[in-house]
Amino acid sequence: MPTAPASPDPTMEAIGQAVTEGRTGNTLSARRKLLDLWSAIGVTGDPLHRCSLAHYLADLYEDPAQALAWDVRALDAADAVTEQRVQEHHASLHIAGFYPSLHLNLADNYRRLGSFNAATEHINAAKEHAPDLPQDAYGALLRTALDEVAEAISRRDTTKRPSAPGPTA
Template identity: 80%
Template sequence: MTTAPAGPDPTMQAIGQAIAEGRAGDTTSARQKLLSLWSVIGATGDPLHRCSLAHWLADLYDDPAQALAWDVRALDAADAVTDQRVQEHHAGLHIAGFYPSLHLNLADNYRRLGSFEAATEHINAARTHAPSLPQDSYGDLLRGAIQEVAEAIALRDRSRRASAPGSTA
């Protein structure tokens, strides 16, 4: 989306800075910063903060079990986020647009762990929510990843996808 944020949010800014650090290759530092933020936010803090932090933190783990724990937290938090809260952060966003990615990540983690029934449940949920994706490069990326994970589930392939986000170290 190209709409500017509705107002500054220091926690979301700190999450964004940690994400940028992780994308630049310093996953250890990014992970530590996000874990420190989590200790401040807590399991009952602002659901948008919890959802965003957990979703991105999961990508910083190569171990699918560790990533799964954070992706479950992200999905649980998303269920408590309202469109009003999302739009306070960034006008024009809707919580429905979060669900394809959240379910995709869960499907991929379950697949890598060999839990193909759970993986199928979440890839089907990702497909159900996919119409909420924008018609842009981000939406195309997620639609492609949903297809890629669905194919890997069908093949009972547990290997890490080359296109998966996150650390490779």
């Protein structure tokens, strides 16, 4: 996880503040703040902003269908983010490192919705991108989650994983 951006980015700072708020239990307020930011950014705004916001906003929905809509937006935006833009935000980041998590979240949502073929496609894509994960605690966390989701898909299990991000039911 980056420690300091290459240059100040008020939008990324606002996203980070809302994410922190959501992780401390104030899900509704965090969701409102992120939705307000989404309106300000717009669907054609900075792809890094759209990707980051949608990725984190998805985690604030208990309903996998609602989360899926935001995770699709995050993946679409990631496809428009350039390596240069990511590096402008933080020199230690690479856009390739985003894809394992983005595909993992899609796989998990599809699995929870019982769409196991789509879940399998995305877990396979996540695994293909797994070599791009950092060799740190974050990378280990995602590798574990990849294994958990793959196992749940193979069992045709639609229950929420205890380790999944987001609000608890």
